[in-house]
Amino acid sequence: MQTLHKFANPARFVRMSSALLPWMAGLSAVLIVVGLYLGFFVAPADYQQGESMRIMFVHVPSAWMSMFIYSGMAIASATGLIWKHPVADLMAKASAPVGAGFTFATLASGSLWGQPMWGTWWVWDARLTSYLILFFLYIGYMALWEAFDDPQRAGKAAAILALVGAVNVPIIKFSVDWWNTLHQPASVMKMDGPAIHASMLVPLLTMALGFTAFYIAVVIVRTQREIMARKVRTLRMAQVNQ
Amino acid sequence: MSEFFHMGGYAAFVWPSFGITAAVMIAIVIDSWRGFVRERDTLEKLQSQRAKRKAP
Amino acid sequence: MNRFFSLVRRDVSLAFRQGSASTMVVMFFVLTVTLFPLGVGPEANILQRISSGVLWVAAMLASMLSLDRLFQADFEDGSLDLLTLGSLPLEVTVLAKCLAHWLTTGLPLIIIAPVLGVLLHLEPSGFVTLMITMLLGTPTLSLIGAIGAALTVGVRRGGVLLSLLVIPLYIPVLIFGVGAIDAAIGGLTERPHLLVLGAMLLGSVALCPWAAAAALKLNLE
Numbered sequence: 001m002q003t004l005h006k007f008a009n010p011a012r013f014v015r016m017s018s019a020l021l022p023w024m025a026g027l028s029a030v031l032i033v034v035g036l037y038l039g040f041f042v043a044p045a046d047y048q049q050g051e052s053m054r055i056m057f058v059h060v061p062s063a064w065m066s067m068f069i070y071s072g073m074a075i076a077s078a079t080g081l082i083w084k085h086p087v088a089d090l091m092a093k094a095s096a097p098v099g100a101g102f103t104f105a106t107l108a109s110g111s112l113w114g115q116p117m118w119g120t121w122w123v124w125d126a127r128l129t130s131y132l133i134l135f136f137l138y139i140g141y142m143a144l145w146e147a148f149d150d151p152q153r154a155g156k157a158a159a160i161l162a163l164v165g166a167v168n169v170p171i172i173k174f175s176v177d178w179w180n181t182l183h184q185p186a187s188v189m190k191m192d193g194p195a196i197h198a199s200m201l202v203p204l205l206t207m208a209l210g211f212t213a214f215y216i217a218v219v220i221v222r223t224q225r226e227i228m229a230r231k232v233r234t235l236r237m238a239q240v241n242q
Numbered sequence: 243m244s245e246f247f248h249m250g251g252y253a254a255f256v257w258p259s260f261g262i263t264a265a266v267m268i269a270i271v272i273d274s275w276r277g278f279v280r281e282r283d284t285l286e287k288l289q290s291q292r293a294k295r296k297a298p
Numbered sequence: 299m300n301r302f303f304s305l306v307r308r309d310v311s312l313a314f315r316q317g318s319a320s321t322m323v324v325m326f327f328v329l330t331v332t333l334f335p336l337g338v339g340p341e342a343n344i345l346q347r348i349s350s351g352v353l354w355v356a357a358m359l360a361s362m363l364s365l366d367r368l369f370q371a372d373f374e375d376g377s378l379d380l381l382t383l384g385s386l387p388l389e390v391t392v393l394a395k396c397l398a399h400w401l402t403t404g405l406p407l408i409i410i411a412p413v414l415g416v417l418l419h420l421e422p423s424g425f426v427t428l429m430i431t432m433l434l435g436t437p438t439l440s441l442i443g444a445i446g447a448a449l450t451v452g453v454r455r456g457g458v459l460l461s462l463l464v465i466p467l468y469i470p471v472l473i474f475g476v477g478a479i480d481a482a483i484g485g486l487t488e489r490p491h492l493l494v495l496g497a498m499l500l501g502s503v504a505l506c507p508w509a510a511a512a513a514l515k516l517n518l519e
Contacts, residue, residue, distance in 0.1 A: 040246075045250060050250045050251070051249040051250035051251075051252045051256060052249075052250075052252035052255055052256060054249070054256050055256055058259055058260055058263040059259065062263060097270065097273070098270055101266045101267070101269070101270050102266070105262055105263040105266045108258075108259065108262045109259035109260075109262060109263060112255045112256075112258050112259040112262075113255065115255055116252055116255050133466050133469060136462075136465070136466045137466050139462065140462045140463045143459055143462055143463075144449060144450075144459065144463065147450065147454075147456070147459055148452075148453065153452075153516055153517070153519070156516040157449050157516060157517075160445075160449060160509055160512055160513050160516075161445075161449060161463060163509070164445055164467070164509050165466075165467075167505065168466075168467050168470075171470050171498070172466070172469055172470055174470075175469065175470035175473040175474060175494075176469070176473070178473065178477070179473040179477065182477060182480070214267060218270055218271065218274050221274045221275065222274045222277070222278075224278060225274065225277045225278040225281050228278075228281035228282060228285045229281050231285055232281060232284050232285050232288060235285075235288040235289070235292065236288070239288075239291075
């Protein structure tokens with residue numbers, strides 16, 4: 001709780017996050033480069049899927065990030081609603097485009113992986129379908145932020161939507177899985193393939209950590225931008241009132 | 243080297259997926275940084291205007 | 299309790315006075331369903347295969363059509379402010395409004411759905427399940443929709459935004475609604491689907507008024 005209140009002060013948030021930013025940016029660059037090296041040169045090609053398996057090293061971390069960022073948004077929204085934490089709403093807002101971007105990357109790389117594995121660009125596979133719906137949830141969230149003139153009100157409305165969405169995500173996941181087992185298309189090759197070997201798991205985790213550091217760095221920049229935008233707003237209002 | 247780029251015949255799928263992911267991440271970075279610089283400049287301009295008006 | 303029902307009665311009678319909203323919703327449902335045979339062709343076996351899905355999708359869209367009016371009229375003329383000041387908690391008010399919305403849109407859809415089922419050559423064994431799924435599913439749609447309607451009540455051109463927010467949340471209802479009908483037609487047991495639909499209804503009765511009331515409060519500030 002104590003640390004939370006430290007971050008609640010926007011000025012202090014800016015100070016602390018600015019100190020963190022170069023570390024996160026550097027860490028993300030290093031981890032992604034190492035992850036790419038391990039993924040392309042150390043990890044062996046899959047005996048079944050061949051080199052196409054390497055798509056996994058961007059597809060799976062992106063998918064993890066899509067879910068992770070949505071949960072982060074929901075937690076930030078709850079913090080904003082319950083403790084009236086001024087930076088939390090802005091962090092949630094700052095996260096949404098990043099999450100939407102990663103969801104899009106998941107769908108695109110999944111589709112590119114699906115073409116050689118399934119023989120078509122798109123399969124209504126349970127996982128791809130849930131990520132498509134998650135993408136729509138992100139879009140709706142961002143659209144709701146844009147719909148209000150008053151950022152305070154927009155923040156609260158968006159926070160409610162994020163929480164409603166967070167309650168729904170597991171239900172949607174469950175129902176899409178159910179739907180998929182009913183409509184299992186014939187001769188679908190599972191993406192899982194064989195159990196993951198360490199030579200694949202290490203680059204996968206490295207990439208995932210690199211993406212997480214990337215997300216933290218980007219959210220710091222975007223949240224600071226939102227804090228400044230709010231200051232600009234108050235200054236403009238003060239000018240008008242003079 | 244060309245064998246590496248060939249990706250065992252899957253080049254048309256492997257490289258675009260890495261490319262799209264990279265493009266998305268670079269776009270996010272550019273958008274975030276541009277927005278940051280824009281807000282910072284407006285804020286500085288407004289604050290210096292305020293300071294000037296208070297000074298005389 | 300009395301105040302609850304008087305609120306429901308007021309909303310229902312208002313809906314009927316405003317150029318009978320129910321007729322519009324039912325007409326929209328019928329027209330959308332009519333488009334499908336024209337779009338995919340009149341072959342009975344294709345229509346039979348897609349009938350359950352078409353009926354559910356069209357019913358979903360139709361019930362969404364009138365959602366933007368759920369709080370809008372009361373918001374504009376200020377009676378929503380009065381309702382929040384009244385003795386009834388806002389959550390209960392929302393529940394009453396959802397019930398009224400369901401009575402004026404969900405219920406007419408359920409009545410007309412079997413007729414459209416005949417037009418789409420729905421298997422005879424699916425009709426009872428169709429009615430039950432709609433009975434369980436359409437109130438859930440009204441309740442989830444209330445959250446979207448409450449969030450967008452003060453927003454210009456909120457209608458399109460509303461559908462963007464609400465459609466992803468409707469997906470589970472659609473999946474289990476259609477799943478139950480298909481299970482019944484396929485000779486499988488539809489009971490698990492119906493139980494899930496019932497659970498979703500109970501869950502939304504408990505949670506949706508709460509979220510919608512919070513959204514209304516922030517828009518009334």
